[in-house]
Amino acid sequence: MQPLKTIFMFSGQGSQYYRMGEPLYEGNEVFRHWMDRLDSHARVLCGSSIVSLVYDPARSRSDTFARTPLSGLAIFMVEYAMAKALEAAHVHADLTLGASLGSYAAAAVAGAISPENALATILRQARVMEQHCPPGGMLAVVADPSLYDMPEIATRADLAAVNFSSHFVVAGLDAALDEVERFLDARTVPYQRLPVTHAFHSRWIDAAGQPLRACFDALPMGPARVPVVCCARATEYGRLPGDFFWHVVRDPIAFPAAVQRLEAREPFHYLDIGPSGTLAAFLRYLLPSGSASRIGKVLSPLGGELKSFDQVTAA
Structure with missing residues (x-):
């Protein structure tokens, strides 16, 4: 072999x-x-x-x-x-x-x-x-990427990456990502704010x-x-x-x-x-x-x- x-x-x-x-x-x-x-x-x-x-x-x-x-x-x-x-x-x-x-x-x-x-x-x-570029960030979300299509996310952030079937990343301005986090918290969806200062890939x-x-x-x-x-x-x-x-x-x-x-x-x-x-x-x-x-x-x-x-x- x-x-x-x-x-x-x-x-x-x-x-x-x-x-x-x-x-x-x-x-x-x-x-x-x-x-x-x-x-x-x-x-x-x-x-x-x-x-x-x-x-x-x-x-x-x-x-x-x-x-x-x-x-x-x-x-x-x-x-x-x-x-x-x-x-x-x-x-x-x-x-x-x-x-x-x-x-x-x-x-x-x-x-x-x-x-x-x-x-x-x-x-x-x-x-x-x-x-x-305005200050921004990125958010890794542990969920099916179809969740991104929800207006509470899609209207506030861009889809920066789909890593696999239950993990994706969004990028946006800081205030908008704060709102996305509140939406995810309400649905008990795990996420992590990445240590970056700009909304890369957006x-x-x-x-x-x-x-x-x-x-x-x-x-x-x-x-x-x-x-x-x-x-x-x-x-x-x-x-x-x-x-x-x-x-x-x-x-x-x-x-x-x-x-x-x-x-x-x-x-x-x-x-x-x-x-x-x-x-x-x-x-x-x-x-x-x-x-x-x-x-x-x-x-x-x-x-x-x-x-x-x-x-x-x-x-």
Whole structure:
């Protein structure tokens, strides 16, 4: 039997937390090297240390980490360093897949953009959105996505993602999301406000359309060493189109459609590189019955990263 091809999966905003990857930072030389190397570049860009912020001893994993744009830089750094640590342990990606902000790490690990240019563009994107977009947020709802069609939700928020048959995400302005939460509370529907400061993947990004496109146009891109799977369009690219990152930030996330397309081709080893193992959790609901695909992850807010790393690299 042929070995399964490996897909490195990278999650986006909302998956971050303080102390993410700390056991690896302390115990894995390659992970620490890349975190420190990227941190040196980030300090030049934003004037502060992302490593010191993420691993601040005064912070716990349960503290809310919503400091845009710093959280975006932190997610990228952790994901890229995690991928490089796996590569050093002879675990390599045959494809990369990025959801939302995770598309930067997917593109960088695939070689389509440099990690330094990725950091600079993430920071520029965040600053453009702070300048042009109204404050907003995103709400993960544990219910059938058909609930979104209720006017109490649909008239106040946009559908940002359908993750599986009982989990979807909406995006909107803060006051409108407060009303959506009251509606969900009245129906005893579980939900969680994500730690983000804007309504990504919604009409409220359009106000920044022109400056964001200019920001992305300035990002140097080349051919990828391995294909990049886009979760905005459920499409696989060998070379990223010029409008790739615009659609990443503006369009709804199409992770289930991307997985369906991949599974129709062949089984894979899906390896979640993100901080929270979010995409791995979604996959458990998405893979068809009888699929020969495998799911793995390393990082988790519950800990155990060094053991998980050893298990993944020994497989």
